[in-house]
Each structure stands twice: as C-alpha cells, then as structure tokens.
Amino acid sequence: MASTENSASSPKARHLTPIRWALPIVVVTLLASLLGVMYLDYIVDPEKNLHDFPIALVNQDDGDDLGTPEKPQKVNFGDQVAKGLQDAVPSDKIDLRVLGINEAQLQMQSAQVYGTIIIPSDFSKRLGILGVGSVVPGEISKPVITLQTNPRTGAFATAITQKFGEQALSQVQEQVGKQLTEQVKAELAPAPGGPPAPELTAATTLVLAEPLDIVVDQFRPLPGGSGEGLTAFFYSLLLLLIGMVGAMIIHQLIDSALGFLPTEWGPWYVHYPKAPISRVRTLLLKWAAVVTMAVLVSAALMAIAEGLGMPIDKPLLLFIYGAFVITAVGVTCTSTLAAVGTAGLIINLIIFIILGLPSSGGTVPIEATPKYFGWLANFEPMHQVFLGTRSILYFEGNAQAGLARGFWMSALGLAIGLVFGLGITAYYDRKGLERKPSAEAATPA
Incomplete structure (x- = not known):
C-alpha cells in the first residue's frame, strides 16, 4: 500500500551539513572542468594537433622522350613531382601513402584515406608539349594534377584535405614552373655565332x-x-544518448515502482512498499525494458529520418544496428547503476558523454585532435558507434569502413555489461546485501 507522507515534515529528516551541501557543488565543478578541457582542447587548434592524416598519392605518369633520335632523353616529371611531394610534406602531420589507382580508390571507399592526389599517365607528355607550345603558335592544354577529396569522411576532413592540397600543390606549381622556364630558355639559347635568342613574351x-x-x-x-556529412555523427549521438538516458529513466522508474525509491509528482510524495525481489531479478527486469525500448526507439528514429528526407540506402541494417547499439549502451549503463548506485550516473556521464563525444571523430577527425584522443578512440563507445553508423549511411555498410569494428566493439561492450551486471548483483544477493536503508540512515539525526 502506498504512503504519502511529506519527507520535509518527518521527525527523522536529516539536515544538510556544510560538507554534504558543498559536495554536489564540488562534483559539478570538477565534471564541468573535465568537460571544458575535453571539448575545448580538441577544437581550439586542429592544425597544431594534426598528425598521421592519411592522404594517397597516385603517380600514373608514363614519362616521355624529349630528346632527339640521336640523343634520346627519357624524362618522367611525375616521378619528380611525387618525390618533391614526399620530401616537402611534413611526415609528422601527413601520412602520404604512395599507392596504385585501384588501391587508392579502395581506401577511399573504405574511409582509410581522406583524399588522393592523382598524377595522370600523360603528365610528362603534356608538360613537354607545353614547353614547346609556349613559344610555338597553336592550341595547348596544361597538364592536370587532380586532388580528390573524400566528402563522406566529413566536412572538416575535407576542409583539411583541401587546405593541404592548396599548400602542397602550390609548391609543386612553383617548382615545376621554374624548371620548365629554365628548360625553355635553354632550348632557345643561341648557338655560338648564331642569331640572338628570342625574348619570351609576358604571356609565355x-x-x-x-x-x-x-x-x-x-x-x-x-x-x-546528408548534412554535409554530419548526419552520421548526430544519428550516432542519438543512439548513444537514448541508450544512456533511457537506461537511467528505466532504472529510476522501475526502482520507484518496486518501492526502492520514492516517487514525487509535484507536491505529492509517494513511496510504494518494497517488493520482495532480488537484485538479479531486478536487473533482468530492467534489461528486458531496455531491449524493448531499443527496438521501438530504433524504429522511431528510422521513421523520423525517412520522414525528414535523410537518405538511407540500407534501412534494415541501420535499424538492426541502432537497436543493437541502444541495447549495448543501455545494458552497460544499468549494470553500472546496479553496481555503484547513484554514483553510476556520474560514471556513465563521464564514459559516454564527457570522454566519448570529443574522441568520436564525428566532427573533427581523430588525426586533427591531440594524440590522447586517439588513445581514447580505441575503446570509447561513441567512436565505435560513429564508425558503424557512418559506414551504413555513407559507405554502403562496408565492413572495412567501420561497420565491423562498430559491431564487434558494441558486442564487447554488451558482453562486459552482461557479465559485470550479473556478477555484481549475484554477489550482492549471496552476501545478503538487500536494498534497504542502512542502520545509520534509519537512525534519527
């Protein structure tokens, strides 16, 4: 039978001591400071933090013969440009990978590189024609170098790739220009005793x-x-938040219904009689609610995304993955709450939000954040969830693009949550640690 006594009027109500009053303020201040460090450190100076940013370099140049039949001269300007790029690019910031065109495309399709520089097969031939054609009437075209960006890896990664390309290829432009100018001047140099060399025009x-x-x-x-590549991040954030917040709500409401926590409705205070149920059975009941919630919410998110016009090539896969992620997060969060009680709220907040969002790689690439974010990304749930979601939305569910890692890391998190939750609650039950007020708490102040 429910009781409706007002706790403030109870003679056993305990007054807040200065230490108890100050504790929540200190805890919030510390959490806010950690939040400030994590969120500001990863966004303040991405260029300074840039490291191991993967860019592919493809040199298809076949070279050309610029000599005469008597003195053949085989040249390959593509090799020279590629070598110049490798020497000029700071290796501590850019991971310049020399690849074939097929391998480069495979790595672009699996989000292994953020961009590709392509030197075409006729690069030397066109450059040689340009050198000759610049002083001979007729139509000529400049040799092309292509910088391919990978927009499906995110807008910030694309911006970094474009800036790198602008800086690196500008140096290539200058070096090749000097070399070609010197070559043309050498070819126009007069023979001893011959007529003077023609002057190069301003246009030439x-x-x-x-x-x-x-x-x-x-x-x-x-x-x-696709929100310029941000829908994957925000969809992942929704899955994580729903799993965490949903678990906390389920934990609170079920504990209230079972009489372990009071329930307040406005000015009314209700505390139901404590149900005779073990900790293990209570946790299993919460897990069942989490799984049901995960399926329903994943379906609801899919319907909302479809209604808003968000492109989803593999809706069934996204629905299954979303429900699985919410379940994994929710089970782990409820296990944490069952193990440590109210302090589990803080632990869940730190693991899933404070440390998770900055190390997700969803807005700023991991390679443009301080290196300790890369360490966090090895195990932080948000990064794994983002990789799987991005793979489904942008890379056709390619396992190498992150889906395999996202699934197996979520499965590992679910397994840890199940084993930890069952182990700790079974231990509490065996020790007779029932969920009831301690003797000290029951004693009037």
Missing part, C-alpha cells in the same frame, strides 16, 4: 610560371539530405 612567361592545371574533385559526393 606567365604560362610557364604556372604550367599546371590543379583540379579539385569530389570522390563519390554525398547525396542531398
């Missing part, structure tokens, strides 16, 4: 100074409704 000088056509292109552009 300008063409030779900037001989390359640098093209920025998108590799598999994102479809409309």
Whole structure:
C-alpha cells in the first residue's frame, strides 16, 4: 500500500551539513572542468594537433622522350613531382601513402584515406608539349594534377584535405614552373655565332610560371539530405544518448515502482512498499525494458529520418544496428547503476558523454585532435558507434569502413555489461546485501 507522507515534515529528516551541501557543488565543478578541457582542447587548434592524416598519392605518369633520335632523353616529371611531394610534406602531420589507382580508390571507399592526389599517365607528355607550345603558335592544354577529396569522411576532413592540397600543390606549381622556364630558355639559347635568342613574351612567361592545371574533385559526393556529412555523427549521438538516458529513466522508474525509491509528482510524495525481489531479478527486469525500448526507439528514429528526407540506402541494417547499439549502451549503463548506485550516473556521464563525444571523430577527425584522443578512440563507445553508423549511411555498410569494428566493439561492450551486471548483483544477493536503508540512515539525526 502506498504512503504519502511529506519527507520535509518527518521527525527523522536529516539536515544538510556544510560538507554534504558543498559536495554536489564540488562534483559539478570538477565534471564541468573535465568537460571544458575535453571539448575545448580538441577544437581550439586542429592544425597544431594534426598528425598521421592519411592522404594517397597516385603517380600514373608514363614519362616521355624529349630528346632527339640521336640523343634520346627519357624524362618522367611525375616521378619528380611525387618525390618533391614526399620530401616537402611534413611526415609528422601527413601520412602520404604512395599507392596504385585501384588501391587508392579502395581506401577511399573504405574511409582509410581522406583524399588522393592523382598524377595522370600523360603528365610528362603534356608538360613537354607545353614547353614547346609556349613559344610555338597553336592550341595547348596544361597538364592536370587532380586532388580528390573524400566528402563522406566529413566536412572538416575535407576542409583539411583541401587546405593541404592548396599548400602542397602550390609548391609543386612553383617548382615545376621554374624548371620548365629554365628548360625553355635553354632550348632557345643561341648557338655560338648564331642569331640572338628570342625574348619570351609576358604571356609565355606567365604560362610557364604556372604550367599546371590543379583540379579539385569530389570522390563519390554525398547525396542531398546528408548534412554535409554530419548526419552520421548526430544519428550516432542519438543512439548513444537514448541508450544512456533511457537506461537511467528505466532504472529510476522501475526502482520507484518496486518501492526502492520514492516517487514525487509535484507536491505529492509517494513511496510504494518494497517488493520482495532480488537484485538479479531486478536487473533482468530492467534489461528486458531496455531491449524493448531499443527496438521501438530504433524504429522511431528510422521513421523520423525517412520522414525528414535523410537518405538511407540500407534501412534494415541501420535499424538492426541502432537497436543493437541502444541495447549495448543501455545494458552497460544499468549494470553500472546496479553496481555503484547513484554514483553510476556520474560514471556513465563521464564514459559516454564527457570522454566519448570529443574522441568520436564525428566532427573533427581523430588525426586533427591531440594524440590522447586517439588513445581514447580505441575503446570509447561513441567512436565505435560513429564508425558503424557512418559506414551504413555513407559507405554502403562496408565492413572495412567501420561497420565491423562498430559491431564487434558494441558486442564487447554488451558482453562486459552482461557479465559485470550479473556478477555484481549475484554477489550482492549471496552476501545478503538487500536494498534497504542502512542502520545509520534509519537512525534519527
């Protein structure tokens, strides 16, 4: 039978001592400070934090023969450009991977690289034609170097790739321009006793100074409704928040219904009689509620996303993955609450939110954050959830693009939550540690 006594009027009500009054303020201040460090440190200076940022370099240049039949001269300007890029790019910031075109495309499709620099097969031939054509009438075209961005890895990663390409290829433009200008001047140099060399016109000088056509292109552009690559991050955030917050709500309401916690409705205070149920059975009841919630909420999120026009190529896979992630997070959170009680709220907040969001890689790539974020990303739930969601939404569920890691890490988290929750509650039950007020708490102050 429910009781409706007002706790403030109870003679056993305990007054807050200064230490008890100050404790929540200290806890919130410490959490806020940790939150400030984590969130500001990863966004303040991404360029300074840049490390191991993967870019592919593809050199398809076949070279060309610029000599005469008597003195053949085989040249490969593509090799020179590739070597110059490798020497100029800071290896501590950029991981420049020299790959074939097929391997580079595979790594782009699986989100292993953020961009690709492509030197085409006719690069030397076109550069040689440009050198000759700059002083001979006729139509000529500049040799092309293509910078392919990978927009499905995120807008911030694309911006970093474009900035890198602008800086690195500008140096290539300048170096090739100087080399080509010197080569043309050498070819125009007069023979001993011959007529003077013709002067290069201003237009020719300008063409030779900037001989390359640098093209920025998108590799598999994102479809409309993808939020410039942010829908994967926010969908992942929803799955994580629902799993964590949903578990806390389920924990609170079931404990209230079983009489372990009081329930307040406005000015009314209700405390139901304590149900004769073990800790293990209570936890199993909460887990059943979490699983049911996960299925219903995943379906609701799918319907909302579809209604808002968000492109989903694999809806069934996203629904299953979403329900699985919510279940894994919810089970782990309820196990933490069952093990440590109210302090579990703080633990869950630190693990899933304070440490998780900055190390997710969903907005700023891990390679553009301080290195300890990369360490956190090895096990933090948010990063694993994001990789799986991004793979389903943008990379057709490619296992190598993050789905395999997202699934197995979520499965590991679920297993840890199940074993930990059952182990600790069974231990409490065997020790006779029932959920009831301690003798000290029951004694009037």
